[in-house]
Amino acid sequence: MSLNGPAAARLYDEHVDAIYAYAARRVGPQAGVEVVENVFEHALRQDAQRPAHTGTDLGWLLAMATAFLRRHSETECRRLRDWQPPTRSTSRVIPRVTDPLLAETVEDGGTVTTARVMAAAAELEPTERDLLFLIAWEGCSSSLAAVATGIPQSEVRSRLNAIRKEIRRCVAANDNQVTESSRDDAPDTPDAGTPRDGASS
Numbered sequence: 001m002s003l004n005g006p007a008a009a010r011l012y013d014e015h016v017d018a019i020y021a022y023a024a025r026r027v028g029p030q031a032g033v034e035v036v037e038n039v040f041e042h043a044l045r046q047d048a049q050r051p052a053h054t055g056t057d058l059g060w061l062l063a064m065a066t067a068f069l070r071r072h073s074e075t076e077c078r079r080l081r082d083w084q085p086p087t088r089s090t091s092r093v094i095p096r097v098t099d100p101l102l103a104e105t106v107e108d109g110g111t112v113t114t115a116r117v118m119a120a121a122a123e124l125e126p127t128e129r130d131l132l133f134l135i136a137w138e139g140c141s142s143s144l145a146a147v148a149t150g151i152p153q154s155e156v157r158s159r160l161n162a163i164r165k166e167i168r169r170c171v172a173a174n175d176n177q178v179t180e181s182s183r184d185d186a187p188d189t190p191d192a193g194t195p196r197d198g199a200s201s
Contacts, residue, residue: 008044011057018058019065022138027072028079038068055147062148066130073126080122083115120170127151128163
């Protein structure tokens with residue numbers, strides 16, 4: 001399907017907000033604008049055609065946005081590692097307090113903080129991070145996420161399970177480091193039977 005005239009305007013009007021929100025959540029407002037410009041410049045050029053395998057216009061645009069986001073991978077990872085709670089509610093920031101993909105079983109116990117999840121997400125492979133964010137943040141179906149990432153739909157569930165495990169592993173490793181550091185920094189306390197300095201024997 002080629003686009004021109006009213007069809008091009010409709011494509012932009014219907015999807016620009018969703019593409020910007022997706023990009024800005026991942027790489028911030030400034031880089032997000034650049035991603036949107038790249039996506040629609042590509043989509044609306046005279047010879048642009050939506051491949052049949054993309055299924056929908058949104059799937060096509062998300063696939064392009066995901067590809068263009070790779071140019072900002074360093075920015076995204078830095079934002080994830082330095083994540084702080086937003087000071088006000090907005091659709092253009094990372095929206096979740098905890099990632100629901102982590103709550104796989106009741107045995108998982110309590111939830112982990114967003115900052116730890118974000119830091120763990122920064123350590124994922126780019127394609128895994130794409131899949132995680134498309135489903136957890138954008139609410140994409142497995143078929144739409146498969147189109148946007150190039151991952152076969154039959155593999156989406158198993159890849160998400162692997163992502164859960166990797167995030168848990170990274171969070172647990174971070175918790176262990178924090179615990180060990182706290183122990184190392186703790187002041188030495190005298191044994192119960194050892195008199196303190198200045199105390200009479």
